Every structure is written in structure tokens, then in C-alpha cells.
Amino acid sequence: MKIEILGTGCPKCKQTAEVVRKAVEQADIDATIHKVEDIQEIMKFKVMMTPAVAVDGQVRISGKVPTVDEVKALLANGGRT
Amino acid sequence: MEASGTTAIGPRTAARYFGAGFLALGIWWLVYQGLSPFAKWFTFSLLTLSPGSHLTSAVEFFVFEAPKVLMLLALVVFAVGVVRSFFTPERARRILAGKRESAGNVLASLLGVVTPFCSCSAVPLFIGFVTSGVPLGVTFSFLVSAPMVNEIALVLLYGLFGWKIALLYAGTGLAIAMISGWVIGRLGMEAHVEEWVYATPTGISEGGESPGFSWGDRVHFGLDSVRDIVGKVWPYVVVGIAVGAGIHGYVPENFMAGIMGAGAWWSVPLAVAIGIPMYSNAAGIIPVVQALLGKGAALGTVLAFMMSVIGLSLPEMIILRKVLKVRLIATFAGVVGVGILAVGYLFNFLL
Structure with a gap:
């Protein structure tokens, strides 16, 4: 699974990256985490609010720092489909 | 999009949310009303400061204003958080x-x-x-x-x-x-x-579009924004009021x-x-x-x-x-x- 964290490096984006890392660790999932910080790259995901989290190229969360549980639920779902 | 999610939680749960909301609002109001007497008691009876001095006036200002402003802030941030769940x-x-x-x-x-x-x-x-x-x-x-x-x-x-x-x-x-x-x-x-x-x-993906939130979701949205915003700004408010108290008293x-x-x-x-x-x-x-x-x-x-x-x-x-x-x-x-x-x-x- 490929997880991308979209954000221009603001504190909230760093928090989001931290949350996602924890969630992946706890759920023990094989996933790569990649931070997208370039604004032109971010816009290719067509989001209007950062931070955002994309799983396999699809934006799933945007405009807030998710909780670890939210990300775990998301990953569990993403793993099934 | 209006309250389309009520089916998800059912009328009884919705009623419980409103009941809890009114109760919380009542408690909020009572505490809010008690702030001024509390500030007076704290300043004059507990610290036994004499009325009229610079220190007294600064302390009373701070002890009254800090909780008052924080309580107002929490209430409104919650209300706005709920309103904002309708807008993206x-x-x-x-x-x-x-x-x-x-x-x-x-x-x-x-x-x-x-x-x-x-x-x-x-x-x-x-x-x-x-x-x-x-x-x-x-x-x-x-x-x-x-x-x-x-x-x-x-x-x-x-x-x-x-x-x-x-x-x-x-x-x-x-x-x-x-x-x-x-x-x-x-x-x-x-x-x-x-x-x-x-x-x-x-074009913007429709993925960011809020789905039909239930009232439960909106309440959580409001609580989240209270935790997020009040949790972040309270030190500024307290420092701001402390500066204000200093100016007020001195x-x-x-x-x-x-x-x-x-x-x-x-x-x-x-x-x-x-x-x-x-x-x-x-x-x-x-x-x-x-x-x-x-x-x-x-x-x-x-x-x-x-x-x-x-x-x-x-x-x-x-x-x-x-x-x-x-x-x-x-x-x-x-x-x-x-x-x-x-x-x-x-x-x-x-x-």
C-alpha cells in the first residue's frame, strides 16, 4: 500500500505524518509512507485543504490532522479493497 | 444535505444528544454566572488583598476574565464547529x-x-x-x-x-x-x-465533499474543534489577559x-x-x-x-x-x- 501525506511542511502536516506512521506501525501493515511537500505536486491530487492523506493515489482525508484510530480504520478498509 | 444522516442514528439518539446539550448548556450558564462572585471571593477572602491597590485590581481582573473568556470561547468554537460541518x-x-x-x-x-x-x-x-x-x-x-x-x-x-x-x-x-x-x-x-x-x-475531486453527516458527527466535529482550537489558543488568551490585567491594574x-x-x-x-x-x-x-x-x-x-x-x-x-x-x-x-x-x-x- 502506498500512503502519501500532502502538505507544504506546516506543523499540522508534520503531525499528520507522525499519526500515519504510528497507525501503520500499530496495524502492522506493509505500506510505504511518502511526504509530498511540493505545492505543484500537491495540486495534482486536487485537494483544497492541507494536510491531506492519500492512499494508493486516492485522497481519503483532507483539511485536518486525523487520529491514529481513523487512519487505522482507513488502512483496514483500504487493505480490503 | 440537511440532516440527511438522522436516519443513521435514529430519533432517540438525536433526542439524547439534544438533552445532553441542554444540560451541558445549563451547567455552563451556572458556572459562568458564578465567575464574578468567585473572583471577588478569591481576591478578597482567600488572598485577603485590600481593595483599591494596583495588585488587587490586576488580580481580580485576571481571575475573572481568564475563565470567562475561555468559557465563551469554548461555547462559540463548539457552535461554529457544528455550523462549519455544513460548509467546506x-x-x-x-x-x-x-x-x-x-x-x-x-x-x-x-x-x-x-x-x-x-x-x-x-x-x-x-x-x-x-x-x-x-x-x-x-x-x-x-x-x-x-x-x-x-x-x-x-x-x-x-x-x-x-x-x-x-x-x-x-x-x-x-x-x-x-x-x-x-x-x-x-x-x-x-x-x-x-x-x-x-x-x-x-477541478477539485469530490472526495473532499462532506458526506451526509449525522447530528452525532456534527457534535463530534464541534467537540473536535473545541479541543483543537481552544487547546491551541488558551496560552495566548491567558498571556493576553495577564498583559491586560497588568495594564488594567498598573x-x-x-x-x-x-x-x-x-x-x-x-x-x-x-x-x-x-x-x-x-x-x-x-x-x-x-x-x-x-x-x-x-x-x-x-x-x-x-x-x-x-x-x-x-x-x-x-x-x-x-x-x-x-x-x-x-x-x-x-x-x-x-x-x-x-x-x-x-x-x-x-x-x-x-x-
């Missing part, structure tokens, strides 16, 4: 796309107030608006009103000064947003947006009248010039404003100061540099700055 930037963009200039400026300023916004999202939001056909000036109306006219500022102004000043602030803030957006639109500065912005593929009455009074014409531009590099939010600046006003500073000067602190921030301009060329940023700051000056002078002359 995607929705604002859809409403504004293809709108004509003047009506668009008015609408954008109003949407700026109710749409969740954080200055760290200013850039993607700007690109999302501009590339989907929202005129540049209309986009600026949104970008001006979103930080300046916000719920935190309005509530604190209402709580500390009453509804008249809160309304004055909201009205003039909206006017500045509408007019400066309109002026920027008239100036035709589209060429001063970085070229790559217009080359960005149009600075003599009318001390500010000479520096920030209506008589000194240069006080308004000075207040704006000091305000721009200062980066604070409404929560931190308003208690200071209250103390300044109480010591004879003129209302127009103080409003101008406050607007420039929260409406024109240096960090936001640096962020916007990624999408705007320097001339457009300067124009933006200039036009909004002139608007703020006008508001300052207007109130100094009228009141």
Missing part, C-alpha cells in the same frame, strides 16, 4: 465559480466567515478557486474575510465590549473584504499570479489617550504598522485591546490595530508568495491596509 471550501468554490464580480465579492466575503479556513491551506485554496473560474478579485475577498472576520474575534468582542462593537467590527471587516477584493479585480492583475497556477489542471487611566487617542492623527498608521509583523490570533490580541481601550485609547485606532494583527499577517504573505508575484502581494497588502486605515480614521472621527 469545495462547496464555497462551487457556489462562487462563474459568479460575476460585485455579487461574487459580497458572497465570497460572507462565505469566508463560515467556511473552515487555516492560513496553511491558503495556497491550495487559492489555486482551487482561481483554476475553477472564480475571478481573482472574488478569491481575494474570500482570503481577506476568512482570517479577519472570524468567530473567535466576534465572540471575544461581544463578551468583552458588547454587541455594538462586535457588529461594527464584523461590518467593517466584511466591507474591507468586499471592497479590496473588488479593487484588486478592477486592477486586472491576473498576470501577476505565477504562470504555473493557471496551468494546473482544473497603567494610569488615560495614559493611552496621548499615544493612541483620537487626537493624534499618526496613531492609526502607527497602529497598523506595528500590527502587520505581529502574528497573533484574535484570542490573544483582544484582551490586550480591551485593556488599551479601558485606558483611553481611541476605538478606531484599536480596531485598526486588531485588524492589522489578525487580517494582514506576514507569515500568510510569505506563504502566498508561492502563487503570487511580489507586485500582487504588495497590492493586496496595500489595498487591505488602506481599508484598515480608513476604518480606523472613520471610527476616531465618528465616536
Whole structure:
């Protein structure tokens, strides 16, 4: 699974990256985490609010720092489909 | 989209939410009413300070104002969090796309107030608006009103000064947003947006669109924003009130009248010039404003100061540099700055 964290490096984006890392660790999932910080790259995901989290190229969360549980639920779902 | 999710939780759960809400509001009200007697008891009985001294007046101010402002803040941030679960930037963009200039400026300023916004999202939001056909000036109306006219500022102004000043602030803030957006639109500065912005593929994924939230979700949304916002700004509020308490207790009455009074014409531009590099939010600046006003500073000067602190921030301009060329940023700051000056002078002359 490929997880991308979209954000221009603001504190909230760093928090989001931290949350996602924890969630992946706890759920023990094989996933790569990649931070997208370039604004032109971010816009290719067509989001209007950062931070955002994309799983396999699809934006799933945007405009807030998710909780670890939210990300775990998301990953569990993403793993099934 | 209205309450479409009620089916998900059922009427009984909804009733329970409302019941709990009323109960919480009742407790909130009782505690709020008890703050003033508590502050008096704390200052005079517990600390046994004698009435009339500088220290007493500063301590009583702080012990009363700090919990009062924080409680007001929590209540309103919760209410606004619930309201905002009805609005998203995607929705604002859809409403504004293809709108004509003047009506668009008015609408954008109003949407700026109710749409969740954080200055760290200013850039993607700007690109999302501009590339989907929202005129540049209309986009600026949104970008001006979103930080300046916000719920935190309005509530604190209402709580500390009453509804008249809160309304004055909201009205003039909206006017500045509408007019400066309109002026920027008239100036035709589209060429001063970085070229790559217009080359960005149009359209915003519908993925960010809020699905039919249930009332339970909206309550959680409100609680989340209380935890998020109040959790973040409370130190500013406390420090702001402590500074305010110091001014309240120690600075003599009318001390500010000479520096920030209506008589000194240069006080308004000075207040704006000091305000721009200062980066604070409404929560931190308003208690200071209250103390300044109480010591004879003129209302127009103080409003101008406050607007420039929260409406024109240096960090936001640096962020916007990624999408705007320097001339457009300067124009933006200039036009909004002139608007703020006008508001300052207007109130100094009228009141």
C-alpha cells in the first residue's frame, strides 16, 4: 500500500505524518509512507485543504490532522479493497 | 444535505444528544454566572488583598476574565464547529465559480466567515478557486474575510465590549473584504499570479465533499474543534489577559489617550504598522485591546490595530508568495491596509 501525506511542511502536516506512521506501525501493515511537500505536486491530487492523506493515489482525508484510530480504520478498509 | 444522516442514528439518539446539550448548556450558564462572585471571593477572602491597590485590581481582573473568556470561547468554537460541518471550501468554490464580480465579492466575503479556513491551506485554496473560474478579485475577498472576520474575534468582542462593537467590527471587516477584493479585480492583475497556477489542471475531486453527516458527527466535529482550537489558543488568551490585567491594574487611566487617542492623527498608521509583523490570533490580541481601550485609547485606532494583527499577517504573505508575484502581494497588502486605515480614521472621527 502506498500512503502519501500532502502538505507544504506546516506543523499540522508534520503531525499528520507522525499519526500515519504510528497507525501503520500499530496495524502492522506493509505500506510505504511518502511526504509530498511540493505545492505543484500537491495540486495534482486536487485537494483544497492541507494536510491531506492519500492512499494508493486516492485522497481519503483532507483539511485536518486525523487520529491514529481513523487512519487505522482507513488502512483496514483500504487493505480490503 | 440537511440532516440527511438522522436516519443513521435514529430519533432517540438525536433526542439524547439534544438533552445532553441542554444540560451541558445549563451547567455552563451556572458556572459562568458564578465567575464574578468567585473572583471577588478569591481576591478578597482567600488572598485577603485590600481593595483599591494596583495588585488587587490586576488580580481580580485576571481571575475573572481568564475563565470567562475561555468559557465563551469554548461555547462559540463548539457552535461554529457544528455550523462549519455544513460548509467546506469545495462547496464555497462551487457556489462562487462563474459568479460575476460585485455579487461574487459580497458572497465570497460572507462565505469566508463560515467556511473552515487555516492560513496553511491558503495556497491550495487559492489555486482551487482561481483554476475553477472564480475571478481573482472574488478569491481575494474570500482570503481577506476568512482570517479577519472570524468567530473567535466576534465572540471575544461581544463578551468583552458588547454587541455594538462586535457588529461594527464584523461590518467593517466584511466591507474591507468586499471592497479590496473588488479593487484588486478592477486592477486586472491576473498576470501577476505565477504562470504555473493557471496551468494546473482544473477541478477539485469530490472526495473532499462532506458526506451526509449525522447530528452525532456534527457534535463530534464541534467537540473536535473545541479541543483543537481552544487547546491551541488558551496560552495566548491567558498571556493576553495577564498583559491586560497588568495594564488594567498598573497603567494610569488615560495614559493611552496621548499615544493612541483620537487626537493624534499618526496613531492609526502607527497602529497598523506595528500590527502587520505581529502574528497573533484574535484570542490573544483582544484582551490586550480591551485593556488599551479601558485606558483611553481611541476605538478606531484599536480596531485598526486588531485588524492589522489578525487580517494582514506576514507569515500568510510569505506563504502566498508561492502563487503570487511580489507586485500582487504588495497590492493586496496595500489595498487591505488602506481599508484598515480608513476604518480606523472613520471610527476616531465618528465616536
